[in-house]
Amino acid sequence: MANVRPHTLSGFMELLPKQQVLFNRIMNTLQETYELYGFTPLDTPLIEASEVLLAKGGGETEKQIYRFTKGDSDLSLRFDLTVPLAKYVALNYGQLTFPFRRYQIGKVYRGERSQRGRFREFYQADIDIIGDGTLDIANEAEIPSIIYRAFTALGLKRFCICVNNRKLLNGFYAMLGLTEKAGEIMRTVDKLDKIGAEKVQAILTDDLGIAQEKTLEILDFISINGSNQEVLSALEGYRGRDETFDQGLDELGAVVKNLAAFGVPESHFAVDLAIARGLDYYTGTVYETTMLDHPEIGSICSGGRYDNLAEYYTDKQLPGVGISIGLTRLFFVLEDQGYLNENLTTAPADVLILPMTDDLGPAIELATYLRSWRLQAQVYTEQKKFKQKMAYANKLGFQYVAILGEDEIKQGKISLKDMDSGEQLLLTKEEVKSEIFIHTDLKSGEKPIREV
Amino acid sequence: MANVRPHTLSGFMELLPKQQVLFNRIMNTLQETYELYGFTPLDTPLIEASEVLLAKGGGETEKQIYRFTKGDSDLSLRFDLTVPLAKYVALNYGQLTFPFRRYQIGKVYRGERSQRGRFREFYQADIDIIGDGTLDIANEAEIPSIIYRAFTALGLKRFCICVNNRKLLNGFYAMLGLTEKAGEIMRTVDKLDKIGAEKVQAILTDDLGIAQEKTLEILDFISINGSNQEVLSALEGYRGRDETFDQGLDELGAVVKNLAAFGVPESHFAVDLAIARGLDYYTGTVYETTMLDHPEIGSICSGGRYDNLAEYYTDKQLPGVGISIGLTRLFFVLEDQGYLNENLTTAPADVLILPMTDDLGPAIELATYLRSWRLQAQVYTEQKKFKQKMAYANKLGFQYVAILGEDEIKQGKISLKDMDSGEQLLLTKEEVKSEIFIHTDLKSGEKPIREV
Numbered sequence: 049m050a051n052v053r054p055h056t057l058s059g060f061m062e063l064l065p066k067q068q069v070l071f072n073r074i075m076n077t078l079q080e081t082y083e084l085y086g087f088t089p090l091d092t093p094l095i096e097a098s099e100v101l102l103a104k105g106g107g108e109t110e111k112q113i114y115r116f117t118k119g120d121s122d123l124s125l126r127f128d129l130t131v132p133l134a135k136y137v138a139l140n141y142g143q144l145t146f147p148f149r150r151y152q153i154g155k156v157y158r159g160e161r162s163q164r165g166r167f168r169e170f171y172q173a174d175i176d177i178i179g180d181g182t183l184d185i186a187n188e189a190e191i192p193s194i195i196y197r198a199f200t201a202l203g204l205k206r207f208c209i210c211v212n213n214r215k216l217l218n219g220f221y222a223m224l225g226l227t228e229k230a231g232e233i234m235r236t237v238d239k240l241d242k243i244g245a246e247k248v249q250a251i252l253t254d255d256l257g258i259a260q261e262k263t264l265e266i267l268d269f270i271s272i273n274g275s276n277q278e279v280l281s282a283l284e285g286y287r288g289r290d291e292t293f294d295q296g297l298d299e300l301g302a303v304v305k306n307l308a309a310f311g312v313p314e315s316h317f318a319v320d321l322a323i324a325r326g327l328d329y330y331t332g333t334v335y336e337t338t339m340l341d342h343p344e345i346g347s348i349c350s351g352g353r354y355d356n357l358a359e360y361y362t363d364k365q366l367p368g369v370g371i372s373i374g375l376t377r378l379f380f381v382l383e384d385q386g387y388l389n390e391n392l393t394t395a396p397a398d399v400l401i402l403p404m405t406d407d408l409g410p411a412i413e414l415a416t417y418l419r420s421w422r423l424q425a426q427v428y429t430e431q432k433k434f435k436q437k438m439a440y441a442n443k444l445g446f447q448y449v450a451i452l453g454e455d456e457i458k459q460g461k462i463s464l465k466d467m468d469s470g471e472q473l474l475l476t477k478e479e480v481k482s483e484i485f486i487h488t489d490l491k492s493g494e495k496p497i498r499e500v
Numbered sequence: 501m502a503n504v505r506p507h508t509l510s511g512f513m514e515l516l517p518k519q520q521v522l523f524n525r526i527m528n529t530l531q532e533t534y535e536l537y538g539f540t541p542l543d544t545p546l547i548e549a550s551e552v553l554l555a556k557g558g559g560e561t562e563k564q565i566y567r568f569t570k571g572d573s574d575l576s577l578r579f580d581l582t583v584p585l586a587k588y589v590a591l592n593y594g595q596l597t598f599p600f601r602r603y604q605i606g607k608v609y610r611g612e613r614s615q616r617g618r619f620r621e622f623y624q625a626d627i628d629i630i631g632d633g634t635l636d637i638a639n640e641a642e643i644p645s646i647i648y649r650a651f652t653a654l655g656l657k658r659f660c661i662c663v664n665n666r667k668l669l670n671g672f673y674a675m676l677g678l679t680e681k682a683g684e685i686m687r688t689v690d691k692l693d694k695i696g697a698e699k700v701q702a703i704l705t706d707d708l709g710i711a712q713e714k715t716l717e718i719l720d721f722i723s724i725n726g727s728n729q730e731v732l733s734a735l736e737g738y739r740g741r742d743e744t745f746d747q748g749l750d751e752l753g754a755v756v757k758n759l760a761a762f763g764v765p766e767s768h769f770a771v772d773l774a775i776a777r778g779l780d781y782y783t784g785t786v787y788e789t790t791m792l793d794h795p796e797i798g799s800i801c802s803g804g805r806y807d808n809l810a811e812y813y814t815d816k817q818l819p820g821v822g823i824s825i826g827l828t829r830l831f832f833v834l835e836d837q838g839y840l841n842e843n844l845t846t847a848p849a850d851v852l853i854l855p856m857t858d859d860l861g862p863a864i865e866l867a868t869y870l871r872s873w874r875l876q877a878q879v880y881t882e883q884k885k886f887k888q889k890m891a892y893a894n895k896l897g898f899q900y901v902a903i904l905g906e907d908e909i910k911q912g913k914i915s916l917k918d919m920d921s922g923e924q925l926l927l928t929k930e931e932v933k934s935e936i937f938i939h940t941d942l943k944s945g946e947k948p949i950r951e952v
Contacts, residue, residue: 052555054590054813057573060545062588064595065602072541084871086849086878089524093512093621094546094607095566103504114547116568118611121509136514138506143516145895147882149848150517155546159570169545179882186860186881197871309861311868361506396601397538408638409761416763419536419649426538429638430599430631443597 059160059168061376066445069394071379073496074202075153078173078373081198082151085190087175090150092132094157098122100135103360112158125157129174129372130357137178138361146180147187153375165384167376176370178357183367185299188333188353189306191371195337195349196312198373203389203495206340207348209312210320213300214330214352217321219293220269220286224262232256234324237270241322241343245271270322276304279319296332303333331355335371345381349373382497389498393491395445397424398484399464402437404453411452414462417477423484425450441467447487450480511612511620513828518897521846523831525948526654527605530625530825533650534603537642539627542602544584546609550574552587555812564610577609581626581824582809589630590813598632599639605827617836619828628822630809635819637751640785640805641758643823647789647801648764650825655841655947658792659800661764662772665752666782666804669773671745672721672738676714684708686776689722693774693795697723722774728756731771748784755785783807787823797833801825834949841950845943847897849876850936851916854889856905863904866914869929875936877902893919899939902932 056062063071079089098115101124114125126132129152137144153173160166175194177187192209199207221230236251245267252263272282283297300319307317325334332353339345351371358366382388399418403411408429415425428437441449451463451472462480465472475483508514515523531541550567553576566577578584581604589596605625612618627646629639644661651659673682688703697719704715724734735749752771759769777786784805791797803823810818834840851870855863860881867877880889893901903915903924914932917924927935 050590050810050812050814052551052812054552054587054810055549056587056591057545057547057549057575060547062544064592065540065542068541068543071543080874083849084874084876086852086876088517088848089520090517091520091523092514093508095509095512095609095621097507097509099504100506114568114570116566118566123509135506135508138502139508140516145892149878157547169547182882184881184883186879190879190881306860306864309864311864358502358506360502360504362502396540397535400538408758412761412763422532422536424536424538426601427638427642429636429642430634431636440597 057168059162059166061167061169061380065396066394067383070388070392070496073392074379075171075173075375077201077496078198078375079151079153081194081201082173082175084197085149085175085194087149087151090133090136090152091154092126092129092136092152094125094155095123096126096132096135098124100361101126101131104131109158112160114157114159127158128156129154129172130176130370133174133176133178134358135361137366138358138364141362141364146178147183148178149175150178151175165377165380167380170374170376173373173375174370176357176368178366178368181365181367183369185302185332186306187369188299189303189310191351191369192307192317192335193310193312195335195371195373196316199337199349201495203497203499204339204387205499207316208338208340209317209349210323210336210338211300211303211307211317212320212323212334213296213303214324214332214334215292215296216283216300217296217324219290219296222292223286223290224265226258226262229256229258231328233258233266237266237322238324240270272321276314276317276319279321280304299332325350325352329354329356333369342381342385348378348381387497387499389494389496391498392494392496393445393447395447397426397446398488398491399423399425399448399450399480400441400444400446401425401427401450401452402434402441403427403429404434404451405457410457414450414452414477414480418481418484421481421485423481423488448484509620511614511618513619513621513832517848518846519835522840522844522948525844525946526831527623527625527827529653529948530650530827531603531605533646533653534625534627536649537601537627537646539601539603542585542588542604543606544578544581544588544604546577546607547575548578548584548587550576552813553578553583556583561610564612566609566611579610580608581606581624582628582822585626585628585630586810586818587813589818590810590816593814593816598630599635600630601627602630603627617829617832619832622826622828625825625827626822628809628820630818630820633817633819635821637754637784638758639821640751641755641762643803643821644759644769644787645762645764647787647823647825648768651789651801653947655949655951656791656839657951659768660790660792661769661801662775662788662790663752663755663759663769664772664775664786665748665755666776666784666786667744667748668735668752669748669776671742671748674744675738675742676717678710678714681708681710683780685710685718689718689774690776692722724773728766728769728771731773732756751784777802777804781806781808785821794833794837800830800833839949839951841946841948843950844946844948845897845899847899849878849898850940850943851875851877851900851902851932852893852896852898853877853879853902853904854886854893855879855881856886856903857909862909866902866904866929866932870933870936873933873937875933875940900936 109127155169156172240248249263252258323336330352334352336347337349353369355367357368401411401415411427415427418425449465461474463472464475464480607621608624670682692700701715704710724731775788782804786804788799789801805821807819809820853863853867863879867879870877901917913926915924916927916932
């Protein structure tokens with residue numbers, strides 16, 4: 049009968065149950081963290097009218113888009129969560145309350161060239177804060193503090209949130225009389241980590257035609273480093289020469305100060321003048337997050353401040369700040385680098401109940417009792433030998449197996465077997481509940497990432 | 501600048517924040533319930549190769565599919581969660597443990613004619629139990645007990661889970677010598693509620709060419725009603741005339757008996773001989789769930805037993821049983837009929853913290869403290885007048901506002917305002933925490949559906 053080879057498209061992540069549980073644990077941790085900070089959930093369609101999705105037009109992205117017609121409609125799959133947010137806010141402006149703080153975790157689509165670790169369908173986990181006309185600088189410090197908490201909750205330890213400010217950069221290039229070339233320069237400088245200082249300088253002089261003394265000034269500037277206070281002090285040396293620069297420096301100072309107040313330790317954030325983000329619409333603070341032991345992976349969480357979220361859809365001025373985590377790629381990298389906690393409990397329930405008599409009544413009764421305490425209980429109903437039932441429990445990683453044979457039922461008790469220790473106890477249902485609660489308490493403290 | 505009218509495609513549900521919170525509460529309740537019974541989460545791509553998705557081919561569904569090419573690939577958006585499950589199980593057979601119990605809540609796509617209450621993108625919330633070669637009848641009783649618990653947890657009260665058995669029906673039609681027409685007859689009889697007995701009889705005699713005495717026997721049979729025991733007794737009268745019928749009757753009896761053991765009250769399930777489900781692949785127990793006060797809506801949760809999940813992809817025999825809730829349509833109906841609990845807390849956080857001084861430190865400190873107790877706290881950072889800040893809290897439905905002015909900071913205390921009662925208390929942070937916990941305990945007991 050079988051006539052079609054079952055397969056999943058390349059570039060589309062599909063996980064086995066154990067991995068899926070780990071993935072969901074990461075996703076849920078992000079969601080819980082976002083909710084702790086007062087972000088409201090949003091869910092937009094995966095398909096939008098092409099004219100809406102591509103209002104901005106052009107660019108690399110457009111080639112990658114899944115675009116097709118259905119009947120008379122020209123449709124596209126979303127390629128990020130920012131454009132749908134812009135549409136949503138413009139469309140529902142009158143019914144939203146600003147600042148509008150939303151999170152969205154959902155799949156997006158890009159027809160990238162297929163290669164290991166690159167995905168055509170992947171989750172993004174975004175937060176954004178949108179103001180109506182204005183938005184306070186404090187938001188620009190709050191966003192990375194949420195990222196800090198989220199990664200920490202996942203179990204990640206050695207990472208750094210790098211911040212910079214676009215006004216500072218624009219102001220600096222204005223000082224050098226290079227305003228018109230600022231965009232191109234920043235895109236080049238952004239590659240510093242990847243291609244090195246020499247190549248950056250070569251591009252600046254040869255391709256962009258910038259005088260050598262100025263390229264040296266640029267390289268000096270983006271190489272300023274040290275503690276955050278040292279960097280800020282060095283930047284003070286440029287103050288007074290350009291208004292935009294001074295404003296950017298004030299903003300950067302405020303972000304650094306507030307970041308500390310928001311509880312991000314100095315070890316986990318750094319002013320990094322080399323980052324600018326490739327996108328044109330960032331206008332203030334920009335963020336990138338790198339894993340200290342794997343800089344080659346690039347940024348695992350990026351974003352920034354923008355002045356005009358929805359300019360293609362509305363004349364309202366809607367400034368905002370947001371960040372995005374590419375969750376699917378992050379998961380791939382974490383697994384690839386051995387960061388996933390393989391000891392995390394992935395069994396489908398807290399306990400597997402094995403009825404050893406024909407009458408399922410007592411087993412179902414126990415399951416119902418445990419569920420009333422919000423404990424997960426699965427009743428095994430197949431007619432198999434005891435050994436096979438235990439093998440099932442073992443394979444799925446159940447911590448506890450509750451056995452209900454004739455003896456137990458007569459005594460009104462349950463034999464509870466701890467699958468780790470092998471210990472088996474004859475308990476009342478209340479005792480079973482208490483025993484399992486010890487385990488679920490431990491489970492809730494488990495983190496999906498385990499850094500060596 | 502704005503040059504594109506922002507809009508969302510018709511047939512695609514996109515909710516405002518308050519509604520979205522309600523929707524998510526329903527989705528989370530289903531998820532939690534499925535997990536209480538030991539189902540493992542699954543997430544498959546939204547896009548599959550067309551040859552995989554359409555392996556079965558033909559039928560009404562094919563016309564509705566979103567199908568397109570990208571490069572050389574012929575791709576389709578999934579139109580249900582069952583075909584991707586079949587593919588997944590066939591593909592990963594060697595790495596799965598059977599019975600394989602999975603839930604999946606995800607969006608599916610059908611290009612239906614656009615009309616009110618019909619959606620082209622909609623969530624399905626499915627559970628299935630897949631056996632390897634065999635699967636015990638007890639599973640067929642467990643599935644509706646999960647549905648009962650899920651709907652009850654949502655707050656729905658007046659609903660009925662109707663069960664029937666395809667073997668019983670096939671056996672009955674075999675008795676009448678109508679085996680070859682059984683499929684067509686069942687599809688006709690399935691419409692009984694919609695078109696009435698007369699029209700059903702007309703189709704049976706005129707279109708299917710069945711002798712009138714037999715159509716009367718059919719109508720008599722599907723009209724058997726009464727308590728479940730009465731129906732089963734009436735069916736006993738047919739025993740001994742057809743082996744398949746007898747087997748179906750045994751199964752139905754076992755399901756009814758176990759349903760009671762699984763804790764479903766007699767008031768919430770009924771044997772209904774008229775239902776058959778339109779799909780050919782059901783082979784045993786079938787389910788439909790109706791809202792007692794809105795039968796016109798049709799089934800809000802349907803499914804059944806099948807013998808061969810993945811016959812197009814593998815020669816392995818994979819019997820299963822499952823059900824599906826069309827969540828998007830259900831949500832629409834619930835809202836439309838006034839079933840949604842408008843009093844449900846939908847604020848983005850448990851408390852809004854208003855710093856009244858320039859220094860955000862104390863506000864952030866309080867927020868961090870509350871979050872360490874897993875309470876959701878949002879710090880309001882905009883430079884606005886007090887009245888505007890309170891208006892923000894009001895609009896978003898915050899239960900508590902924590903005010904930190906100079907006086908409070910000097911005393912090391914917080915003014916906590918209950919937005920319902922208007923009462924304002926000067927409290928320590930520990931007292932603030934305890935006060936908010938009272939509210940979150942209440943919140944966790946709120947149900948998204950409120951039946952009058």
